[in-house]
Amino acid sequence: MKLFQRIFLTFFFVIIAAIFVASFSFWLVQDKMAESRFKQQRAFETGLLNSTVTVFQTRGLSGVRETLQDWNNTPTFDNILVISGDSKTDIFQRQIEPSRILAARKFASEYPNSRAVRVAYDPLGEEYIFMLADWDKQQPTRPPSPLMIPGMEMAPVWHELIILSFIIIVGLLLAYILARNISQPIRTLERGMSRLAEGDLETRISHQLLGRRDELAKLAVQFDHMASRLQKLVERERHLLHHVSHEMRSPLARMQALLALLQVQPHKQEQNIKRLESELTRMDKLVGELLTLSRLETANVEMEKDPLKLVPFLENLVEDCRAIACQNNQQIDFHYDPADADATVSANEGYLYRAFDNVLRNAMAYGPEGSKIHICLSGHKHHWHIDIADNGPGVDERQLPHIFTAFYRADSGAHKPGTGLGLAIARHVIGKHHGRISAANVQPNGLNIHFELPELTAKQQKQEKKEREGKEHGQDEDK
Template identity: 65%
Template structure:
């Protein structure tokens, strides 16, 4: 059975059951109320008759007549009778059939202690019959009940059919609306999933589902987010595949050309082999960076981290960069604010963090002119350490600045520079694995500043690694 049919049938069953439960409850309430009213009325009737008997015993029939006259405005007095002597007449001359009188007298003779029918004698021995009309009714009279809808007033059966038909039609209509309201977003979601499965990653369904404000609308929004992320992921993979193919094709073509030169010019074999080794090194670097990037993007296992003192780490990094800086006639200097403690600590994987900073510093040296200074400035801001690496190069256009951390993206200023285009992408992923952030901005009059933001190590992190 389809979900719509299942929900529709369930709603119909619930509505029909609710109709009969409500009708039965109405009938039960009516019956209980009638029974309570009957008992209250019978209590009042009994009290009136007892008062009349007491008055009769003390003052004769005039006493009983007096009590009954006092109650004449109360409907209860209409059902309490006093039949005097052999004439079988009510003391107030009210009409009552002889058959009822005889039945009451017989009942009183058989049940002398009854509170509903009683025989008394005056001082002359004349018989007086006190009784409540309808004494033989032990419970309230049940009103006739309709066949299909108990609790309603009695009416022709075709009235019931009209009422039932109207209720059922309204119930079916409401059940259809409710079932459709629930299953329509699910059908839309199913069609959207089929389109995504068939490759249409631009599929969005939140607008079609509408602003319902319920869990199904939230599910549609989450579906759109998933589709958008899938679209970006596939586009990224296609972009990556395109650039990997291009980057691999170029060195392979050069290597093929070098092999051809070796065959045609064997006397220059040593020179060409060195060029071949250079191309192999570049290809190995590219493959290594691709593997690292893939591992960082897809691995669900966090990096192994331990407390790392930031200032000694940066000092070692800058010292390792000095050999290249000297060749380029450049300087790499570390600047720290006075309030930065010497034991400023982060929780990090040292080798990966070294690679991230090394990528940025090497880029800064590549794009800075001879005789320039690359500054590495460290300061604190709240719960983070901020490290700025600033060069004196041409910078990056504002339009291209947001894209420099994308794999294989090369800005105009780097078009003629060596590299794979993966360094900053790797750096961003490494910093992300350290719960940090990286950003870039141009500085005036020229240059580019790369800012690292790394969270300070917590107390628990600082004691994680105990000395051996």
């Protein structure tokens, strides 16, 4: 059974049941109220009837007339009858069926203590019957059936069939509206998912549910976000595959050429082997950076962090890169305020070193010979800021937002060898450290890469130390 049918039948039976329960409950309340009113009215009328008998015995028939005249034009007046002898009318000339009079006289003789029928005699010995018109009525008239409409003059069977038909039609209509209201957006989601599964990554469905403000509309919006994200991921994977193929093809072609040269130029064997080793090293570096980027993007890297003092860390980085800078007659200057000498962050030293090393090597590669590379450390609002600036050609402002994308090479006018993955790796590493990285051009020329890392306070260091000790203690117990 389809979802629409299940929802439709569920709502239909619930609506029908609700209508019948409400109707029966109303009927039951009416019945109880009618019974209560009947008992109250019967008690009042029997009391008035017996009072009338007492008046008759003291004041005679004229006193009875006066007493009952006070209740003229009321149901109580119509229900109290006083009949003399064998008369077929009461004292107010109201016609009464003889059979009713005989039955009342017989009932009074059998039940002389009845309060609904009384027999009394005047001083001349004439008999008078004091009775309620409905003396033999033991219970109230039941209210109409829950399926009856007051005022309709129709046989109850036909009446109830019409009401039942009306209830069923209303139930079907309401159930259809409710079921369609729920199942239609679900079918829209189903069709969207089917198109997405077939490879149509441009599928979007939230615009089809613009009039809704419920959870299904929110689900459609989330579906669009998912489809958009999936489309971007697939496009990025295609982009990555294209660039990896391109990056691999060039060194492979050169290696094939070198292998051919080894066969035809045996006298240059050593030179060609060195070139071959260089190409292999370049490919190995490319594969390594691809694996690193892949792990960072898929969050599979276990980045264990420890307190890291930034000043010694950056000094070691500068010292490691100084030899390469000297080859290009470049200088690396590291500046920081002595008050920030204890600047500390929570970091994975290996990955953070790789991020800064990639940026610093880019600065050396794009900076002209004899230029200076400036590294500056400063603190602001519980964050540490590190800037690495070169004197190179800089990057076009329109290209700045894209330089942290894998394989993106800005058109800076300087064609330098590289994989195009260094800044992408740096962005992911800094993101894993809850920091930010950005780029901006420097006037009159050059590029500045700005790092921002959250400060690790002394209190946080103590807390991290306790957590590490707890983990080590747990590992020792497991052993």
